[in-house]
Amino acid sequence: MDLLQQIKLINNSIDSILNTYSSPDIGQLDYLSGLIQNRTELFSSLSHWRHTTEGSTFVIAHKDFWEQTISTMERDDRSRLEIIKERKETVGKILQERISKKNVLLYHQTGV
Secondary structure, three states: OOHHHHHHHHHHHHHHHHOOOOOOOOOHHHHHHHHHHHHHHOOOHHHHHHOOOHHHHHHHHOOOHHHHHHHHHHHHHHHHHHHHHHHHHHHHHHHHHHHHHHHHHHHHHHHH
């Protein structure tokens, strides 16, 4: 599998998780952040590869595709990371509310 296919596969995995789980837990959100980091490293390898003779030939032959891919990935990453950040904040608030409710319930039951 070439690097572009790996990058596309990771993108599909990220989008699938974001679209499947309306409220993923912190572990899933951290996993998504890791996938994006992994994909970023693959993209760095791809960027390095494009400076080789074979890579330059590919980039020149597919210039529009290459520029669109870079632009789309950067935009999508900002969007994905923002969604992950918002969902982490939401999960954190929900957890805090649950802890508060348990503390209130515990106080009423024990007086402590």
